[in-house]
Amino acid sequence: MVIDVTDILLETGASKSIEHSLYLEDISWQGEPLRFMKPLSVSGNLTNNGEMLLLNADVRGVVILQCGSCLESYEHNLDFSFEARLVKPSFHDSTDSFIYEGNEFQVADIVWEFLLLEIPIGRRCQEKCKGLCPKCGINRNKTTCxxxxxxxxxxxxxxxxxxxxxxxxxxxxxxxx
Ligand SMILES: [Zn+2]
Ligand SMILES: [Zn+2]
The missing domain is CATH 1.20.5 (Single alpha-helices involved in coiled-coils or other helix-helix interfaces)
Known part of the structure; x- marks a missing residue:
């Protein structure tokens, strides 16, 4: 999803609100799938502070993860906020800012950066997941072997x-x- 910033570029202090349904592609991350059944909701503000553009946004939605123990898919709720600094390519001096080019940027690129920080390292479908039987491979949450x-x-x-x-x-x- 492309956000056009032309209307707030000329005036310092200008801002506009952002309210979007963001469709993200399923990816494989750290060898395991991240899937999205529904678009994420992205809402916030984009402000021109004179030196750069500041994007403050809340992200809500659900990502489907794979349990590292029993390999079943499960829903993980996403609900986080972020602030991103956006600069023109010629002002891009550090890694903690994003680039807008031709007066627009892809909001998905920014959301991805912050979303990956929200993915738990040890993925578990439930706190007491019993995992797979090491002998026959059966899912011990569902049945007994x-x-x-x-x-x-x-x-x-x-x-x-x-x-x-x-x-x-x-x-x-x-x-x-
Ligand atoms: Zn599990
Ligand atoms: Zn077994």
């Missing part, structure tokens, strides 16, 4: 194994005597 009956998960079976080891130990001693 037979693999649960292994010694590490079943205290009775583990006890049996310890008793067996003890028995073996004594039978070995018997032989030595």
């Amino acid at each position: 037979q693999c649960i009956n292994t010694e590490e998960n079943d205290p009775d079976l583990a006890l049996d194994k310890r008793l067996q080891a003890l028995k073996d130990h004594f039978s070995t001693q018997d032989k030595e005597v």
Whole structure:
């Protein structure tokens, strides 16, 4: 989405409000998908402060993430604000400002920069996600598999194994005597 700034360029202090539905493309980020089912709402103000343009905006919406534990998709709410400094290419001296060229800029480029900061590093569909069974790969949030009956998960079976080891130990001693 392109925002034209011509109308506020001539006068210091001039500003205009921005209210947009922003459609973002699905991307792969850090090897995992970020998907958007609905446009994000972007609302705020663009002000000419004499030296640069300041874009203050609130972003709201939903991004679909993939759980790093069970690999299911889940919704993550987005609700954040940002302030972006916009300058002409000839004044672009630092990395913390964005460029507008030909009196316009792409609002999506700016929103992406701030949106990626909002994506959690450890993505979990729920706090207590049980993940996938390491043996059969089943999603343990949804169903239970037979693999649960292994010694590490079943205290009775583990006890049996310890008793067996003890028995073996004594039978070995018997032989030595
Ligand atoms: Zn999960
Ligand atoms: Zn299993």
